[in-house]
Amino acid sequence: MKKKICLLLAVLALMALPLAASAAEFTLGGQISLYTIWDSTQSNGNLTSLILRNNDPNFQHGRTKFSAEKSRLFFLIKGPQIWGAQTTGYIEWDFENSMNVTTAAGSLGTSPQKARPGLRHTFFRLNWPSVELLMGQYWSLLTEDLPNGANPGTDAYWGHPYFREPQIRVSYKCGPMDMAVAISEPSNGQQGTTLDPSQQNNNNIYDGESSETPRFTGRIKYEADLWGKAPYYGKPRGFSVRLASSWQRTRFRTFSTTQARTFGQDDWATVSVTQNQQLYLNNWIVEGSVFIPILTSSTPSNARTLSILSQWYVGAGLDNVADDYSANASFLSWTGTSNNYDRELMKRYGGYIQAQYYFTNEWYLNLLWSMNKAFGVSRDVNTFTIPGEMPIIVTVPNFATIDPSSDPARFNQAYYATLYYQPIQALKFGLEYTYARSEYFQLRNSTGNQGSTTALSSKSDVGENHRLLFVGYFYF
Numbered sequence: 001m002k003k004k005i006c007l008l009l010a011v012l013a014l015m016a017l018p019l020a021a022s023a024a025e026f027t028l029g030g031q032i033s034l035y036t037i038w039d040s041t042q043s044n045g046n047l048t049s050l051i052l053r054n055n056d057p058n059f060q061h062g063r064t065k066f067s068a069e070k071s072r073l074f075f076l077i078k079g080p081q082i083w084g085a086q087t088t089g090y091i092e093w094d095f096e097n098s099m100n101v102t103t104a105a106g107s108l109g110t111s112p113q114k115a116r117p118g119l120r121h122t123f124f125r126l127n128w129p130s131v132e133l134l135m136g137q138y139w140s141l142l143t144e145d146l147p148n149g150a151n152p153g154t155d156a157y158w159g160h161p162y163f164r165e166p167q168i169r170v171s172y173k174c175g176p177m178d179m180a181v182a183i184s185e186p187s188n189g190q191q192g193t194t195l196d197p198s199q200q201n202n203n204n205i206y207d208g209e210s211s212e213t214p215r216f217t218g219r220i221k222y223e224a225d226l227w228g229k230a231p232y233y234g235k236p237r238g239f240s241v242r243l244a245s246s247w248q249r250t251r252f253r254t255f256s257t258t259q260a261r262t263f264g265q266d267d268w269a270t271v272s273v274t275q276n277q278q279l280y281l282n283n284w285i286v287e288g289s290v291f292i293p294i295l296t297s298s299t300p301s302n303a304r305t306l307s308i309l310s311q312w313y314v315g316a317g318l319d320n321v322a323d324d325y326s327a328n329a330s331f332l333s334w335t336g337t338s339n340n341y342d343r344e345l346m347k348r349y350g351g352y353i354q355a356q357y358y359f360t361n362e363w364y365l366n367l368l369w370s371m372n373k374a375f376g377v378s379r380d381v382n383t384f385t386i387p388g389e390m391p392i393i394v395t396v397p398n399f400a401t402i403d404p405s406s407d408p409a410r411f412n413q414a415y416y417a418t419l420y421y422q423p424i425q426a427l428k429f430g431l432e433y434t435y436a437r438s439e440y441f442q443l444r445n446s447t448g449n450q451g452s453t454t455a456l457s458s459k460s461d462v463g464e465n466h467r468l469l470f471v472g473y474f475y476f
Contacts (some may be wrong), residue, residue: 030073032474039467051438051463085126092121132171141219145289150430157370158412159350161321176224186211212249219244228296230307240291285315302358312351371413411439434467
């Protein structure tokens with residue numbers, strides 16, 4: 001009897017397959033990408049890491065890198081209508097997940113030969129004539145006006161929040177106006193790093209950071225063809241202006257450490273600190289962008305068109321939108337009592353300006369400047385052992401040695417010049433030169449030794465990087 005039931009179920013399942021296939025349309029697509037980089041200081045491929053100081057001999061030499069790991073695949077699924085809405089689903093992945101593989105020291109855990117698939121986007125949505133409901137992992141509402149840099153599949157620049165997040169989003173479009181609100185994963189740290197509850201005190205580099213609320217994000221956008229259009233990622237776009245903001249509440253647990261380090265001085269100094277109360281702080285950002293067609297085209301060709309795209313923000317605790325590092329995004333200020341400190345979120349502003357000109361329909365030039373800068377932190381600090389003096393500002397790394405992630409940067413900026421050639425829709429090539437620069441709060445000698453007697457002339461508070469990048473894409 002059981003065998004007959006199983007056989008019947010198998011037959012019904014096979015009969016249902018054609019019905020399921022007819023109810024949904026599947027599209028496979030993606031891109032094959034190869035990029036080649038030479039850079040002068042061994043920075044990461046996206047240039048989102050801080051540029052190591054000019055007097056650090058360990059990093060002041062060139063490095064060449066080839067990679068195809070940014071290639072990607074996606075499935076687009078068009079489903080049946082329900083409640084008067086068109087249903088669609090989307091799944092996309094790349095092969096950059098090798099960086100998350102734990103391996104023994106000296107092994108090839110991050111080599112291209114050990115690339116791992118990594119989830120980029122996965123969501124479904126219901127679309128009515130004016131309303132869209134999206135549920136899943138997709139770009140944040142803060143990550144919509146992407147600069148057009150050469151690095152394949154990543155437009156992560158200083159001054160541009162760039163991240164994907166699990167979310168529930170509702171959008172409403174009325175003529176040229178487009179409004180959206182989202183509730184999403186309250187990520188902590190770059191790329192959504194979250195707190196391990198078993199890690200206490202100074203055992204965790206995120207210093208007891210945990211999310212107290214979801215992240216709430218809203219955005220309003222106006223876009224219209226007022227005097228003509230210019231290409232944005234190759235597609236015609238009219239004038240647009242956009243305003244977005246995001247907020248979440250974060251809890252920092254009590255902790256103490258003997259490895260806190262002051263900044264704002266001529267070199268590192270180690271101090272003992274205690275945060276003796278839980279603190280609830282507000283991560284926030286307000287952001288605006290504008291796209292302006294300057295020279296427009298009324299034909300299918302993009303030749304002799306010019307556009308300007310610019311975006312700017314101001315906020316606090318910006319590690320949660322991937323435009324700061326967790327060890328930099330907050331700091332401690334002296335309360336005036338012994339070694340007791342209170343935490344504050346680092347405030348930053350930043351943005352970018354991009355100009356794009358098409359010589360012909362196949363050749364175009366992209367120029368970009370991006371930056372972010374900390375503000376509201378005094379560099380005139382003194383030791384807390386002298387009562388009545390100004391408070392010390394400290395950052396708390398997870399280890400006794402100096403590391404770039406715990407070396408707070410005051411100002412980051414980068415200049416990009418990219419020449420593109422796209423002979424057909426499926427092929428695209430780019431050649432890019434970049435100059436990037438990080439400026440730190442304090443001077444430091446090449447080894448970072450505290451109490452060093454090294455002459456001031458051997459210290460540096462600046463790191464600079466020069467990079468050449470070639471990239472080739474094949475779209476399908």
